[in-house]
Amino acid sequence: MKHIADWALNTATLRGASYADARIGDERSRALSTKNGKVSSASDSESRGIGVRVIADGAWGYAASDDLSRVAVESTAARAVEIAKASSRVKQHDIQLAPEKAVSAEWTTPIQIDPFTTSVEQNIDLLLKIDSGLRSVAGVTLAEANMNFHREEQWFVSSEGANIHQTKYTTGAGYAAYAFAGSEIQKRSYPNSFGGQWQNKGYELVQELKLIENVRRVGEEAVALLKADRCPEGVFDIILDASQLGLQIHESVGHPIELDRVLGMEANFAGTSFLTLDKLRKLRYGSDLVNIVADARQDHGPGLGTFGFDDEGVPAQCTPIITNGLFTGYLSSRETAHTIGANRSGGTLRAEGWNRLPIIRMTNISILPGDKPLTREQLIASTESGIYMETNRSWSIDDKRYNFQFGCEAGWEIKNGKRVRMLKNPSYSGITTEFWNSMDAICSRDEWVLWGTPHCGKGQPQQVMGTGHGAAPARFRNIKAGSAYKGN
């Protein structure tokens, strides 16, 4: 593929580009899903094309085409330069890129079982077995199960000499049971909402998830919620399960640390951030127990933000974001690194596919587990009075990332260290830094899970990206809970 990319780079350079890179992408996906005893979707898809990014006259241009013939590739590169020159008509400064050593490299997601080699028939049988098990619970009115595989092969070549061939695999699987009765619809999902668990793994993920083993419990909890008491309204100590804490990190840490948001580049759609540049290494973001990193390295785990190189050829890195409660880092790119005094990008520029411009995206934004051994049950046992909440149901946060409100699928009241009753419609809300400063306990490594958030939207045209969030159950003191359902 390098010769195709070179057609683009040569054309761009000849047309006046001072920098150019080309990404050729070859993507393949499979989606299987069942609903109430039937296959609701069975589809394969593939997509291949090239995206050419250039700087000309000090401004950016980008053009993409699904046509990899020489005439089309050269035309696409020429178009990117034409667009960059148009961009230069409305600019304040010339684009400057932080230096990065150009490398030739190969990188592939380590997988044990290529999911595309597994039997479609057996996978559908597994989903239908789950479906049948969920619907065998009296009161379950809707059962959904899904399995998704994705493979993305990419060749990145730049005018600086980079030549990187990278292949990433993603697998996702999960299910949900719904129960409708009277005037309410309740839901339980496993192992998480948003289609379950998603990681950069092969089919071994499906085998590890204990899907069948949890079917009965999930169905029964969906029905039990109909008769459960409503989450009380007031101020409580709350414990969040790891998956909900993962989404809390995503919304109230991951997005506000995106440097493009901070600099106003996303102001029209995704919004800006309360983390203005003056807050770096000064803001007390959370309590001393809060340690959060942005880690794209394989060593961190098979998260949706794990890779060898980002989409401008910068190697995967680990950036400390919150260190013992202090705000210490942003997500940056080659274009933005200088604004925080960095001489190198943090390596977070990623694109949804070959047809989209790479932008700053979360990698794996993870809270580190506690040092001292602490299980979820021990954490609950150490809580005199509170509410334990599990699995996200609704999520919303303002466009500077201060005020948030989350709803969960299920809750349990805690009294004297024990779960005493199930609660329906649990929700909580707060202000980001006040919330993280109220964290007084987090479970240890054994409870830590690297969750996948597969559908994070950002950018214009909007791009969907997978992000990773490692988390363990944690406790937060004096949180406003239970008010979301007062919508009448």
Added chain:
Amino acid sequence: MTRSEFSYQCYMLNKETAGDIFERIIRYSTADEVEVLFFGGKSALTRFANNTIHQNVAEENYGVSVRTAFGQKTARATTNKFDDESLKRVVQASENLAKVQHPDADLLPVPAGLPGERVRATAAIPSRHLELTAATTPEQRAEAVKKIVAVAAKHNLTTAGIFSTAESLEGIFNSRGLAQWHTQTSSELSITMLGSNSSGWQKANSPNVANLDPLKLADIAAQKALESASPLEIPPGKYTVILEPAAVLDLVGFMFFDFGGLAILDQRSFLNNRVGAKLFGENINIWDDVSHPQQSGAPFDGEGIPRQRVQLVENGAVARLVYARSTAEQMKKSEYKEKVGLIEPTGHGFPVPNEMGEAPMNIVFDPSKEPKTVDQMIAGTERGILVTRLWYIREVDPYEKILTGMTRDGTFLVENGKIRHGVLNFRFNQSLIHMLSNVEEMGTPVRASGEESFDMVVPAMKVQDFNFTEVTKF
């Protein structure tokens, strides 16, 4: 044929070329039935922030999606490659997936090409492909942005936004002779103006780029940013609100997926046991109407069935649901058949197979008997909140249709008939059912565009007792 042959010599994939590709696919297939979707086009988007064009992109991409059926088994495969090898591969992939499915008793044969006996044709739609839009250049978009930046600079503001233009196609062919084709253009302009502690926003789109007025939109957005400067904090609670059309659109958009028949069969709709009930105020009348002059999109659905004009809500009562072909057949055999009104395919299905069934996607609100402008609504309000735009709306309760979200980019206190001051943004938790039961006044419906829902023709609304639950810090 390679893509370069049709894209660079024939300009854009057209119905004739697609027909040739369909014939090749038919030859490669051994399935009982074949259905082929075509999609794609050219698009470009100029993005600006900090008074600078900071991203500027263009894309050309076309795809073909092949559904094969063997008896009651079906599956789909998609590619963006049109050479013989790729077409053979996509057919093979579709057939391999289809053959291992469990038979679906509800799967129908693909619809016939001649006007169907069981479906009504819709009215013809106006042409939605404008050459002026398709021919817009990066230089023209940059010049428009330059004018917007000049407005920002004049007011000591910074601006961010997008200006996009595109032309796209949708086509569907099947082995029973159906052949549908639709092309259209689109253009969109979204502008945020930012002050030191305030912001304003405007957005518009149209198939015809000439309908976009960058200076007018920039002026309104700038005015909102200036008037909301140094916002006051006022307590949350129930307020009379005046929702501009974009805010209405982003809220009501959360209910229309529940108007599909399959949502009732799945018991996941807030209309479970409520079809026919008077759920909203007498003044609420809602249609799905692809032929409306301010609407856009193809006049056929994911199986090629013509989209009917359907009244969804009549004088506040849930009047009808929309149906894909298969859903209509399932509903007729279901325990709900006596409770859901007229059951027939309406041309609102998604491509088969799918999980969601169908949904109305061309929403049009009827005009009020006495439409009021936003200024008239303000003038008649003793105390209330004017909302420009909403953000990050999510469903909290699926049956009571309680939504949460934030106000954004221009939220104002109205007192004694006048805008008094900008206010800090609110979080709301509000039932859509209650909101549409409390609409006191409405404007003339206009084509509006937001961020959370598809475009619609909706009015501004003045609503009583809108439930703000928290205040944020800006």
